Amino acid sequence: MKLFNDQEMIQKNVGNFSFSGVRPEKLGATEYTIVNVITDKTGSVAQFAALLVEMKRTVVAACKKDPRAEFLMLRNVWFNTAVEEEHGFVELANIDPAQFQQPDCNGLTALYDATYASIASANEYAKTLRDNDFGVNAVTFIITDGDDNNSAHTVADIKAELARGVQQELLESSNVILIGINAQQYLKQLEAFKKDAGLTQFVDAGDATPQNLARIANFVSKSISSQSQALGTGGASQALTF
Amino acid sequence: MQADNYFTIGTSHLKDGSPCEDYSLAEELRPGLVLGVVSDGCSGANAYTDVGARALSFAFRKVVHDCRGLPDGWFDVAFTQRLSDQFRANSYTDAPNDQFATAVGFVATLDNAAVYVFGDGAYALRFADGRNRLVWFEWDNNAPYYLNYKLYPSLDEEFRASLNPVRPEPLLEAWTDFRVTGIADNPVEILAEGSRRLQFSAAEHGLVRVFRPQDDGIEALAVLTDGINRIGDISGPRAMAEFFAYKNFHGNFVKRRMLRALEQFAASGQRPQDDLAIASVWFGRKE
Numbered sequence: 095m096k097l098f099n100d101q102e103m104i105q106k107n108v109g110n111f112s113f114s115g116v117r118p119e120k121l122g123a124t125e126y127t128i129v130n131v132i133t134d135k136t137g138s139v140a141q142f143a144a145l146l147v148e149m150k151r152t153v154v155a156a157c158k159k160d161p162r163a164e165f166l167m168l169r170n171v172w173f174n175t176a177v178e179e180e181h182g183f184v185e186l187a188n189i190d191p192a193q194f195q196q197p198d199c200n201g202l203t204a205l206y207d208a209t210y211a212s213i214a215s216a217n218e219y220a221k222t223l224r225d226n227d228f229g230v231n232a233v234t235f236i237i238t239d240g241d242d243n244n245s246a247h248t249v250a251d252i253k254a255e256l257a258r259g260v261q262q263e264l265l266e267s268s269n270v271i272l273i274g275i276n277a278q279q280y281l282k283q284l285e286a287f288k289k290d291a292g293l294t295q296f297v298d299a300g301d302a303t304p305q306n307l308a309r310i311a312n313f314v315s316k317s318i319s320s321q322s323q324a325l326g327t328g329g330a331s332q333a334l335t336f
Numbered sequence: 337m338q339a340d341n342y343f344t345i346g347t348s349h350l351k352d353g354s355p356c357e358d359y360s361l362a363e364e365l366r367p368g369l370v371l372g373v374v375s376d377g378c379s380g381a382n383a384y385t386d387v388g389a390r391a392l393s394f395a396f397r398k399v400v401h402d403c404r405g406l407p408d409g410w411f412d413v414a415f416t417q418r419l420s421d422q423f424r425a426n427s428y429t430d431a432p433n434d435q436f437a438t439a440v441g442f443v444a445t446l447d448n449a450a451v452y453v454f455g456d457g458a459y460a461l462r463f464a465d466g467r468n469r470l471v472w473f474e475w476d477n478n479a480p481y482y483l484n485y486k487l488y489p490s491l492d493e494e495f496r497a498s499l500n501p502v503r504p505e506p507l508l509e510a511w512t513d514f515r516v517t518g519i520a521d522n523p524v525e526i527l528a529e530g531s532r533r534l535q536f537s538a539a540e541h542g543l544v545r546v547f548r549p550q551d552d553g554i555e556a557l558a559v560l561t562d563g564i565n566r567i568g569d570i571s572g573p574r575a576m577a578e579f580f581a582y583k584n585f586h587g588n589f590v591k592r593r594m595l596r597a598l599e600q601f602a603a604s605g606q607r608p609q610d611d612l613a614i615a616s617v618w619f620g621r622k623e
Contacts, residue, residue: 122587124595226583227592 103182106218110246111207113169113215114182118226121185125229127322128167128183128219128265129157130212131314134238135172140199142276142302146237149311151191156315158186162322169215170194173208174201175244183219206245206252209236209291213255213270220265231266231330232259233321235314239276239302241283252291267330269294269321273310276302297336309336337446337620339363339370340590343613344598346563349379357437358561358611359389361397362590365443371400372615373441374457376561378482383433392437392483395422396452400443410443411452411544419454419542420486432491435484440559444617446550449557453543455480458564458572461547462556462580464621467527470576471511472565473543476500481507481539496536505533509543514573516581524573549619556580558590558616567598568606575601585618 103114115128131153133146150170157166163186170180180194216232223230259268270293274284281298288296297313300306313336320331345356357377364370373396377385399418403410427435438455451459458472475481485492499506510531514524534543547554558579565572578597582589594614601607 119584119586121584124588124591227589227596229595 098181098184098188104222106222108211108214108218111177111211111214113179113211113219115169115219115222116167116182116184118223118228121228123165123228125325126165126167126223127318127325128169128216128223128230128232129318130169130171130216130232130234132171132173132208132212132234132236134174134203134240135197135199135201136174136203136240137200139239139276139302142307143196143199145302145304145307147194147196149307150194152308152311153314153318154186154189154191156311157318160315160319160322162319163187165322165325166318171208171212172197173204174199175204176201177204177208177211202244203238203240203242204245205236205238205240205242205287206247206249209270210247210252210255212236213252213259213268216268217255217259217264220259224264229266229325231321231325232268233318234268234270235273235317236270237273237275237310238284239274241280242287249287249290256292266325266328267321269317269330271295271297271317273297273299275299275306275310294330295333299336337368337370337444337617338585338589339372339615339617340588341372341374341613341615342591342594343374344594344608344611346566346608346610346612348609349611355386356611357386357389358563358613359386359393360613360615361393362615362617363397365401369443369445370617371397371441371443372559372617373397373439374559374561374613374615376438376455376457376563376611376613378436381433381436383431383436384429385434385436387429388427388435388437388484391426391428391435392423392439395419395426396439396441398422400441410450411542413541415452416454416541420483423483424487432484432488435487436482437484438480438482438561440561442557442559442615442617444549444557444619446619447548449547449549449554449617451545451557451559454483456562458560458562459545460558460560460576460580461554464553464555466515467513468515468573468576468580469511469513470564470572471509472562472572474508474510474562476503476506481536499536505535507534507536507539509534512573514577516577524577526573554619555621556582556616556618558614561611561613563608563610563612566610567601567608567612570601570606579614582618585620589618590614590616
Protein backbone atom coordinates (compact mmCIF):
# COMPACT_ATOMS: atom_id res chain seq x y z
CA MET A 95 0.00 0.00 0.00
CA LYS A 96 1.46 3.35 -1.02
CA LEU A 97 1.14 5.89 1.74
CA PHE A 98 3.01 8.78 0.19
CA ASN A 99 3.18 10.77 -3.02
CA ASP A 100 5.69 9.19 -5.41
CA GLN A 101 6.78 12.57 -6.73
CA GLU A 102 8.12 13.53 -3.34
CA MET A 103 10.06 10.30 -2.94
CA ILE A 104 13.19 8.80 -4.43
CA GLN A 105 13.45 5.07 -5.04
CA LYS A 106 16.81 3.36 -4.80
CA ASN A 107 18.09 -0.21 -4.98
CA VAL A 108 20.59 -1.75 -2.63
CA GLY A 109 21.50 -5.14 -4.04
CA ASN A 110 18.31 -7.12 -4.42
CA PHE A 111 16.31 -4.78 -2.21
CA SER A 112 14.80 -1.40 -2.76
CA PHE A 113 13.79 1.44 -0.51
CA SER A 114 12.30 4.87 -0.80
CA GLY A 115 12.78 8.16 0.98
CA VAL A 116 11.76 11.77 0.71
CA ARG A 117 13.75 13.68 -1.89
CA PRO A 118 16.41 15.75 -0.12
CA GLU A 119 15.32 18.90 -1.90
CA LYS A 120 11.98 18.56 -0.08
CA LEU A 121 13.56 18.42 3.38
CA GLY A 122 13.99 21.54 5.49
CA ALA A 123 15.92 20.69 8.67
CA THR A 124 19.69 20.71 9.12
CA GLU A 125 19.98 17.08 10.29
CA TYR A 126 17.98 13.90 10.69
CA THR A 127 17.94 10.67 12.66
CA ILE A 128 16.64 8.10 10.20
CA VAL A 129 14.72 5.26 11.82
CA ASN A 130 13.91 1.82 10.42
CA VAL A 131 11.25 -0.25 12.16
CA ILE A 132 11.42 -3.78 10.70
CA THR A 133 8.70 -6.12 11.92
CA ASP A 134 8.14 -9.84 11.49
CA LYS A 135 4.94 -10.89 9.69
CA THR A 136 5.51 -14.60 9.48
CA GLY A 137 2.66 -17.00 10.28
CA SER A 138 3.66 -17.32 13.92
CA VAL A 139 2.95 -13.65 14.69
CA ALA A 140 -0.60 -13.77 13.28
CA GLN A 141 -2.10 -14.15 16.75
CA PHE A 142 -0.63 -10.82 17.89
CA ALA A 143 -0.28 -8.92 14.60
CA ALA A 144 -2.88 -6.40 15.76
CA LEU A 145 -0.71 -5.67 18.80
CA LEU A 146 2.29 -5.15 16.52
CA VAL A 147 0.37 -2.60 14.47
CA GLU A 148 -0.75 -0.87 17.66
CA MET A 149 2.88 -0.83 18.81
CA LYS A 150 3.96 0.89 15.60
CA ARG A 151 1.19 3.48 15.96
CA THR A 152 2.21 4.15 19.54
CA VAL A 153 5.84 4.66 18.50
CA VAL A 154 4.82 7.30 15.95
CA ALA A 155 2.52 9.06 18.40
CA ALA A 156 5.21 9.13 21.10
CA CYS A 157 7.92 10.36 18.75
CA LYS A 158 5.68 13.17 17.53
CA LYS A 159 5.77 14.57 21.05
CA ASP A 160 9.55 14.45 21.22
CA PRO A 161 11.26 17.88 21.37
CA ARG A 162 13.33 16.78 18.39
CA ALA A 163 10.41 15.43 16.39
CA GLU A 164 11.24 17.68 13.43
CA PHE A 165 14.61 15.96 13.10
CA LEU A 166 13.20 12.43 12.82
CA MET A 167 12.43 10.38 9.73
CA LEU A 168 10.80 6.96 9.96
CA ARG A 169 10.52 3.96 7.63
CA ASN A 170 8.27 0.99 8.33
CA VAL A 171 8.94 -2.45 6.89
CA TRP A 172 7.31 -5.86 7.26
CA PHE A 173 9.25 -9.02 6.53
CA ASN A 174 8.70 -12.72 6.13
CA THR A 175 10.19 -14.58 3.20
CA ALA A 176 10.43 -11.19 1.52
CA VAL A 177 11.14 -7.69 2.74
CA GLU A 178 8.24 -5.31 2.07
CA GLU A 179 8.33 -1.57 2.67
CA GLU A 180 5.10 -0.19 4.14
CA HIS A 181 6.43 3.32 3.64
CA GLY A 182 9.88 4.81 3.03
CA PHE A 183 11.89 7.34 5.03
CA VAL A 184 9.45 10.14 5.73
CA GLU A 185 9.45 13.06 8.14
CA LEU A 186 7.56 12.12 11.27
CA ALA A 187 5.08 14.97 10.95
CA ASN A 188 3.85 13.55 7.65
CA ILE A 189 3.07 10.08 8.98
CA ASP A 190 -0.53 9.24 9.83
CA PRO A 191 -0.38 6.10 11.97
CA ALA A 192 -4.09 5.52 11.43
CA GLN A 193 -3.14 4.37 7.92
CA PHE A 194 -1.02 1.47 9.18
CA GLN A 195 -2.68 -1.78 8.20
CA GLN A 196 -2.47 -5.24 9.67
CA PRO A 197 -0.54 -7.48 7.26
CA ASP A 198 -1.31 -10.98 6.10
CA CYS A 199 0.95 -13.12 8.22
CA ASN A 200 2.58 -16.06 6.53
CA GLY A 201 5.86 -17.22 5.05
CA LEU A 202 9.34 -17.99 6.36
CA THR A 203 11.69 -15.83 8.40
CA ALA A 204 14.26 -14.02 6.26
CA LEU A 205 15.65 -12.29 9.34
CA TYR A 206 19.17 -11.80 7.99
CA ASP A 207 17.91 -10.43 4.66
CA ALA A 208 15.58 -8.02 6.46
CA THR A 209 18.37 -6.86 8.76
CA TYR A 210 20.84 -6.48 5.92
CA ALA A 211 18.32 -4.65 3.73
CA SER A 212 17.41 -2.22 6.48
CA ILE A 213 21.02 -1.39 7.35
CA ALA A 214 21.92 -1.02 3.68
CA SER A 215 18.93 1.21 3.02
CA ALA A 216 19.87 3.39 5.98
CA ASN A 217 23.45 3.64 4.69
CA GLU A 218 22.34 4.53 1.18
CA TYR A 219 19.74 7.08 2.22
CA ALA A 220 22.20 8.57 4.70
CA LYS A 221 24.68 9.01 1.86
CA THR A 222 22.02 10.81 -0.15
CA LEU A 223 21.34 13.12 2.77
CA ARG A 224 25.02 13.67 3.56
CA ASP A 225 25.70 14.55 -0.08
CA ASN A 226 23.05 17.22 0.38
CA ASP A 227 24.67 18.65 3.51
CA PHE A 228 22.35 17.05 6.06
CA GLY A 229 23.79 15.67 9.29
CA VAL A 230 22.62 12.04 9.75
CA ASN A 231 22.61 9.19 12.18
CA ALA A 232 20.43 6.09 12.24
CA VAL A 233 18.67 3.63 14.48
CA THR A 234 17.12 0.37 13.28
CA PHE A 235 14.76 -1.87 15.19
CA ILE A 236 14.18 -5.48 14.13
CA ILE A 237 11.24 -7.08 15.89
CA THR A 238 10.92 -10.82 15.49
CA ASP A 239 9.58 -13.94 17.15
CA GLY A 240 11.94 -16.35 15.45
CA ASP A 241 15.35 -17.19 14.11
CA ASP A 242 16.41 -16.87 10.50
CA ASN A 243 15.47 -19.72 8.22
CA ASN A 244 15.36 -18.25 4.73
CA SER A 245 17.98 -15.64 3.92
CA ALA A 246 20.47 -15.18 1.12
CA HIS A 247 22.57 -12.76 3.15
CA THR A 248 24.79 -13.93 5.97
CA VAL A 249 25.65 -12.60 9.37
CA ALA A 250 29.05 -11.59 8.01
CA ASP A 251 27.32 -9.52 5.31
CA ILE A 252 25.34 -7.71 7.96
CA LYS A 253 28.40 -7.02 10.09
CA ALA A 254 30.30 -5.64 7.11
CA GLU A 255 27.43 -3.42 5.95
CA LEU A 256 26.91 -2.05 9.45
CA ALA A 257 30.60 -1.17 9.75
CA ARG A 258 30.68 0.36 6.26
CA GLY A 259 28.18 3.06 7.10
CA VAL A 260 30.28 4.61 9.84
CA GLN A 261 33.71 3.85 8.38
CA GLN A 262 32.82 5.55 5.11
CA GLU A 263 31.26 8.39 7.08
CA LEU A 264 27.90 7.88 5.44
CA LEU A 265 26.35 8.55 8.81
CA GLU A 266 27.62 9.68 12.20
CA SER A 267 26.52 6.50 13.99
CA SER A 268 24.13 3.60 13.49
CA ASN A 269 22.44 1.68 16.29
CA VAL A 270 20.75 -1.63 15.44
CA ILE A 271 18.50 -3.12 18.11
CA LEU A 272 17.11 -6.63 17.81
CA ILE A 273 13.94 -7.25 19.79
CA GLY A 274 12.62 -10.73 20.42
CA ILE A 275 8.92 -11.04 21.18
CA ASN A 276 7.41 -14.42 22.00
CA ALA A 277 10.87 -15.74 21.12
CA GLN A 278 11.71 -17.80 24.19
CA GLN A 279 12.85 -20.83 22.21
CA TYR A 280 15.20 -18.74 20.07
CA LEU A 281 16.89 -16.56 22.67
CA LYS A 282 20.26 -18.28 22.27
CA GLN A 283 20.20 -17.92 18.50
CA LEU A 284 19.10 -14.30 18.60
CA GLU A 285 21.72 -13.44 21.22
CA ALA A 286 24.36 -15.10 19.01
CA PHE A 287 23.05 -13.21 15.96
CA LYS A 288 23.38 -9.92 17.82
CA LYS A 289 26.93 -10.73 18.89
CA ASP A 290 28.18 -12.10 15.58
CA ALA A 291 26.62 -9.38 13.45
CA GLY A 292 27.90 -6.60 15.69
CA LEU A 293 24.41 -5.31 16.46
CA THR A 294 24.07 -2.78 19.23
CA GLN A 295 21.64 -4.56 21.52
CA PHE A 296 19.36 -7.56 21.85
CA VAL A 297 16.22 -7.20 23.94
CA ASP A 298 14.10 -10.12 25.09
CA ALA A 299 10.67 -8.51 25.31
CA GLY A 300 9.04 -11.66 26.68
CA ASP A 301 5.60 -12.87 25.69
CA ALA A 302 3.39 -11.08 23.20
CA THR A 303 1.08 -9.46 25.68
CA PRO A 304 -0.46 -6.00 25.33
CA GLN A 305 1.68 -4.86 28.24
CA ASN A 306 4.91 -6.09 26.68
CA LEU A 307 4.07 -4.63 23.27
CA ALA A 308 3.39 -1.31 25.01
CA ARG A 309 6.77 -1.64 26.71
CA ILE A 310 8.37 -2.22 23.33
CA ALA A 311 6.71 0.91 21.95
CA ASN A 312 7.98 2.90 24.92
CA PHE A 313 11.48 1.47 24.60
CA VAL A 314 11.62 2.09 20.85
CA SER A 315 10.46 5.69 21.11
CA LYS A 316 12.90 6.44 23.95
CA SER A 317 15.76 4.83 22.02
CA ILE A 318 14.90 6.96 19.00
CA SER A 319 14.87 10.08 21.15
CA SER A 320 18.22 9.17 22.68
CA GLN A 321 19.85 8.58 19.31
CA SER A 322 18.44 11.85 18.01
CA GLN A 323 19.94 13.75 20.92
CA ALA A 324 23.30 12.14 20.17
CA LEU A 325 23.31 13.54 16.62
CA GLY A 326 26.09 16.05 16.24
CA THR A 327 28.12 14.68 19.14
CA GLY A 328 30.18 12.37 16.95
CA GLY A 329 29.03 9.22 18.71
CA ALA A 330 26.02 6.98 19.19
CA SER A 331 23.62 7.07 22.09
CA GLN A 332 24.02 4.62 24.93
CA ALA A 333 21.83 1.53 24.93
CA LEU A 334 18.75 1.92 27.10
CA THR A 335 17.45 -0.70 29.50
CA PHE A 336 14.25 -2.39 28.41
CA MET B 337 13.50 32.22 -4.47
CA GLN B 338 14.57 31.17 -0.95
CA ALA B 339 16.29 32.97 1.91
CA ASP B 340 17.97 31.62 5.01
CA ASN B 341 20.60 32.66 7.54
CA TYR B 342 23.16 31.35 10.02
CA PHE B 343 25.53 32.67 12.65
CA THR B 344 28.18 31.13 14.85
CA ILE B 345 30.49 32.07 17.68
CA GLY B 346 34.20 32.46 16.98
CA THR B 347 36.98 30.73 18.90
CA SER B 348 38.12 33.94 20.61
CA HIS B 349 34.74 34.35 22.29
CA LEU B 350 34.47 30.63 22.98
CA LYS B 351 37.78 30.72 24.79
CA ASP B 352 36.99 33.66 27.02
CA GLY B 353 33.41 32.60 27.71
CA SER B 354 31.84 35.64 26.13
CA PRO B 355 28.74 35.43 23.96
CA CYS B 356 28.47 35.50 20.20
CA GLU B 357 28.16 39.11 19.15
CA ASP B 358 27.03 38.41 15.60
CA TYR B 359 23.43 37.86 14.64
CA SER B 360 21.43 37.29 11.47
CA LEU B 361 17.88 37.06 10.20
CA ALA B 362 16.34 36.08 6.87
CA GLU B 363 12.73 35.69 5.86
CA GLU B 364 10.15 36.07 3.16
CA LEU B 365 8.26 39.34 3.53
CA ARG B 366 5.63 38.24 1.05
CA PRO B 367 5.78 35.85 -1.93
CA GLY B 368 8.63 36.96 -4.17
CA LEU B 369 10.13 39.46 -1.69
CA VAL B 370 12.75 38.50 0.88
CA LEU B 371 14.97 40.24 3.39
CA GLY B 372 18.17 39.29 5.16
CA VAL B 373 20.43 41.05 7.63
CA VAL B 374 23.60 40.38 9.59
CA SER B 375 24.87 42.40 12.50
CA ASP B 376 28.20 42.45 14.32
CA GLY B 377 28.56 43.81 17.85
CA CYS B 378 31.81 45.54 18.68
CA SER B 379 34.06 43.28 20.76
CA GLY B 380 36.28 46.13 21.82
CA ALA B 381 33.42 48.04 23.44
CA ASN B 382 33.56 45.80 26.53
CA ALA B 383 29.78 45.98 26.60
CA TYR B 384 26.69 43.90 25.85
CA THR B 385 26.97 44.38 22.13
CA ASP B 386 25.45 40.95 21.53
CA VAL B 387 22.22 42.59 22.63
CA GLY B 388 22.92 45.58 20.39
CA ALA B 389 23.51 43.33 17.39
CA ARG B 390 20.15 41.63 17.88
CA ALA B 391 18.38 44.93 18.50
CA LEU B 392 19.80 46.30 15.24
CA SER B 393 18.90 43.19 13.21
CA PHE B 394 15.32 43.32 14.44
CA ALA B 395 15.19 47.07 13.85
CA PHE B 396 16.19 46.48 10.22
CA ARG B 397 13.54 43.80 9.90
CA LYS B 398 10.83 46.00 11.40
CA VAL B 399 11.62 49.02 9.27
CA VAL B 400 11.76 46.95 6.08
CA HIS B 401 8.44 45.34 7.00
CA ASP B 402 6.91 48.79 7.40
CA CYS B 403 8.32 50.17 4.15
CA ARG B 404 6.73 50.24 0.75
CA GLY B 405 8.28 50.15 -2.69
CA LEU B 406 10.86 48.20 -4.64
CA PRO B 407 14.36 47.35 -3.35
CA ASP B 408 16.15 50.10 -5.25
CA GLY B 409 13.92 52.63 -3.52
CA TRP B 410 14.22 51.15 -0.07
CA PHE B 411 17.46 52.34 1.47
CA ASP B 412 17.29 56.11 1.21
CA VAL B 413 18.22 58.65 3.89
CA ALA B 414 14.73 58.39 5.33
CA PHE B 415 15.27 54.65 5.78
CA THR B 416 18.38 55.29 7.87
CA GLN B 417 16.44 57.75 10.03
CA ARG B 418 13.66 55.21 10.56
CA LEU B 419 16.26 52.52 11.29
CA SER B 420 17.90 54.74 13.90
CA ASP B 421 14.55 55.44 15.53
CA GLN B 422 13.65 51.76 15.63
CA PHE B 423 17.11 50.84 16.93
CA ARG B 424 16.63 53.31 19.76
CA ALA B 425 13.19 51.85 20.49
CA ASN B 426 14.61 48.30 20.51
CA SER B 427 17.39 49.06 22.94
CA TYR B 428 16.60 47.78 26.42
CA THR B 429 19.88 48.38 28.19
CA ASP B 430 21.00 51.73 29.54
CA ALA B 431 24.54 51.83 28.24
CA PRO B 432 25.16 53.46 24.85
CA ASN B 433 28.16 51.18 24.33
CA ASP B 434 25.85 48.17 24.18
CA GLN B 435 24.59 49.44 20.84
CA PHE B 436 27.88 49.49 18.98
CA ALA B 437 26.95 47.13 16.14
CA THR B 438 27.27 47.10 12.36
CA ALA B 439 24.61 45.95 9.93
CA VAL B 440 24.64 44.62 6.39
CA GLY B 441 21.22 43.80 4.98
CA PHE B 442 19.36 43.15 1.76
CA VAL B 443 15.90 43.24 0.30
CA ALA B 444 15.33 41.34 -2.91
CA THR B 445 12.94 40.23 -5.58
CA LEU B 446 13.90 38.29 -8.68
CA ASP B 447 14.13 41.57 -10.60
CA ASN B 448 15.65 43.92 -8.03
CA ALA B 449 17.97 43.57 -5.07
CA ALA B 450 19.58 46.14 -2.81
CA VAL B 451 22.30 45.76 -0.21
CA TYR B 452 22.59 48.21 2.69
CA VAL B 453 25.79 48.58 4.68
CA PHE B 454 26.07 50.52 7.91
CA GLY B 455 29.52 50.11 9.41
CA ASP B 456 31.60 47.24 8.05
CA GLY B 457 30.95 43.80 6.68
CA ALA B 458 30.67 42.15 3.31
CA TYR B 459 28.38 40.98 0.58
CA ALA B 460 28.88 38.34 -2.11
CA LEU B 461 27.32 37.44 -5.43
CA ARG B 462 27.26 34.13 -7.24
CA PHE B 463 26.71 34.37 -10.99
CA ALA B 464 25.24 31.77 -13.29
CA ASP B 465 28.34 31.93 -15.53
CA GLY B 466 30.54 30.58 -12.73
CA ARG B 467 31.91 33.90 -11.48
CA ASN B 468 31.66 35.01 -7.87
CA ARG B 469 32.31 38.38 -6.32
CA LEU B 470 33.15 39.10 -2.70
CA VAL B 471 33.05 42.74 -1.62
CA TRP B 472 34.01 43.93 1.84
CA PHE B 473 34.14 47.23 3.69
CA GLU B 474 36.77 48.20 6.26
CA TRP B 475 37.19 51.42 8.21
CA ASP B 476 40.56 52.86 9.17
CA ASN B 477 41.80 51.65 12.55
CA ASN B 478 38.99 49.10 12.51
CA ALA B 479 36.76 51.86 13.85
CA PRO B 480 33.52 51.90 11.87
CA TYR B 481 30.99 54.67 11.90
CA TYR B 482 28.26 52.90 13.87
CA LEU B 483 24.56 53.66 13.63
CA ASN B 484 24.77 54.17 17.38
CA TYR B 485 26.52 57.49 16.78
CA LYS B 486 23.30 58.86 15.34
CA LEU B 487 21.56 58.15 18.63
CA TYR B 488 24.13 60.00 20.75
CA PRO B 489 25.25 63.40 19.38
CA SER B 490 28.27 63.58 21.69
CA LEU B 491 29.56 60.23 20.39
CA ASP B 492 28.88 61.38 16.84
CA GLU B 493 30.89 64.56 17.38
CA GLU B 494 33.70 62.55 18.89
CA PHE B 495 33.82 60.25 15.89
CA ARG B 496 33.80 63.08 13.37
CA ALA B 497 36.56 64.80 15.26
CA SER B 498 38.64 61.65 15.07
CA LEU B 499 38.56 61.58 11.29
CA ASN B 500 41.90 62.33 9.76
CA PRO B 501 41.64 65.63 7.89
CA VAL B 502 44.65 64.70 5.80
CA ARG B 503 42.97 61.52 4.62
CA PRO B 504 39.26 62.25 4.26
CA GLU B 505 38.48 58.77 2.92
CA PRO B 506 38.36 56.56 5.98
CA LEU B 507 36.46 53.68 4.37
CA LEU B 508 37.91 51.02 2.09
CA GLU B 509 35.71 49.07 -0.33
CA ALA B 510 37.58 46.05 -1.69
CA TRP B 511 36.50 43.25 -3.98
CA THR B 512 37.69 39.99 -5.44
CA ASP B 513 36.20 38.27 -8.45
CA PHE B 514 36.87 34.56 -8.49
CA ARG B 515 35.66 31.26 -9.79
CA VAL B 516 35.61 27.79 -8.33
CA THR B 517 38.07 25.46 -10.05
CA GLY B 518 37.05 22.14 -8.55
CA ILE B 519 40.75 21.40 -7.95
CA ALA B 520 41.42 20.38 -4.34
CA ASP B 521 44.88 22.00 -4.14
CA ASN B 522 43.77 25.25 -5.75
CA PRO B 523 40.01 25.54 -5.24
CA VAL B 524 39.56 29.15 -6.36
CA GLU B 525 41.00 31.08 -9.27
CA ILE B 526 41.23 34.83 -8.75
CA LEU B 527 39.92 36.64 -11.81
CA ALA B 528 40.27 40.25 -10.67
CA GLU B 529 40.84 42.28 -7.53
CA GLY B 530 40.34 45.91 -6.73
CA SER B 531 39.66 48.50 -4.10
CA ARG B 532 38.78 52.14 -3.67
CA ARG B 533 38.53 54.51 -0.78
CA LEU B 534 35.29 56.23 0.10
CA GLN B 535 34.67 59.53 1.78
CA PHE B 536 32.83 59.65 5.07
CA SER B 537 30.00 61.54 3.41
CA ALA B 538 29.35 58.54 1.15
CA ALA B 539 28.76 56.28 4.13
CA GLU B 540 27.32 58.40 6.90
CA HIS B 541 23.75 57.48 5.94
CA GLY B 542 24.62 53.95 4.98
CA LEU B 543 25.99 52.58 1.71
CA VAL B 544 23.65 51.08 -0.85
CA ARG B 545 24.45 48.79 -3.76
CA VAL B 546 21.72 47.72 -6.20
CA PHE B 547 21.46 44.82 -8.59
CA ARG B 548 19.08 43.25 -11.08
CA PRO B 549 19.42 39.54 -10.30
CA GLN B 550 17.66 38.05 -13.30
CA ASP B 551 19.14 40.48 -15.82
CA ASP B 552 22.63 40.32 -14.30
CA GLY B 553 22.65 36.54 -14.11
CA ILE B 554 22.94 36.52 -10.31
CA GLU B 555 22.03 33.17 -8.79
CA ALA B 556 22.64 34.06 -5.16
CA LEU B 557 23.38 37.03 -2.95
CA ALA B 558 24.76 36.87 0.58
CA VAL B 559 25.58 39.43 3.25
CA LEU B 560 28.18 38.61 5.88
CA THR B 561 29.92 40.05 8.89
CA ASP B 562 33.66 40.65 8.68
CA GLY B 563 34.37 37.24 10.23
CA ILE B 564 34.46 35.92 6.62
CA ASN B 565 38.07 37.05 6.48
CA ARG B 566 39.07 35.42 9.77
CA ILE B 567 38.64 31.69 9.37
CA GLY B 568 42.10 30.38 10.13
CA ASP B 569 44.31 30.75 7.09
CA ILE B 570 41.42 30.49 4.68
CA SER B 571 40.99 33.46 2.39
CA GLY B 572 37.65 35.21 2.09
CA PRO B 573 37.11 34.02 -1.51
CA ARG B 574 37.99 30.44 -0.59
CA ALA B 575 35.54 30.52 2.31
CA MET B 576 32.85 32.13 0.19
CA ALA B 577 33.29 29.49 -2.51
CA GLU B 578 32.40 26.85 0.08
CA PHE B 579 29.61 28.89 1.62
CA PHE B 580 27.99 29.37 -1.80
CA ALA B 581 28.18 25.67 -2.72
CA TYR B 582 24.53 25.08 -1.84
CA LYS B 583 23.36 21.53 -2.48
CA ASN B 584 19.66 22.33 -2.32
CA PHE B 585 17.43 25.28 -1.54
CA HIS B 586 14.64 24.22 0.78
CA GLY B 587 14.22 25.21 4.42
CA ASN B 588 17.48 25.69 6.29
CA PHE B 589 19.67 25.48 3.20
CA VAL B 590 22.18 28.13 4.33
CA LYS B 591 22.51 26.59 7.80
CA ARG B 592 23.15 23.15 6.29
CA ARG B 593 25.83 24.50 3.97
CA MET B 594 27.53 26.58 6.65
CA LEU B 595 27.56 23.71 9.15
CA ARG B 596 29.10 21.39 6.59
CA ALA B 597 31.59 23.95 5.28
CA LEU B 598 32.78 24.90 8.77
CA GLU B 599 32.97 21.22 9.70
CA GLN B 600 35.23 20.62 6.69
CA PHE B 601 37.39 23.61 7.52
CA ALA B 602 37.62 22.48 11.13
CA ALA B 603 38.80 19.04 9.99
CA SER B 604 41.95 20.80 8.74
CA GLY B 605 42.26 22.91 11.86
CA GLN B 606 40.74 26.06 10.38
CA ARG B 607 38.09 27.58 12.60
CA PRO B 608 36.48 31.03 12.70
CA GLN B 609 38.43 33.14 15.16
CA ASP B 610 35.80 35.86 14.96
CA ASP B 611 32.04 35.42 15.18
CA LEU B 612 30.51 34.92 11.76
CA ALA B 613 27.03 35.64 10.41
CA ILE B 614 25.51 35.19 6.98
CA ALA B 615 22.12 35.79 5.38
CA SER B 616 21.57 34.72 1.81
CA VAL B 617 18.98 34.56 -0.93
CA TRP B 618 18.93 32.02 -3.75
CA PHE B 619 17.39 33.44 -6.89
CA GLY B 620 17.96 30.41 -9.07
CA ARG B 621 18.58 30.69 -12.78
CA LYS B 622 16.63 32.73 -15.26
CA GLU B 623 14.40 30.39 -17.28
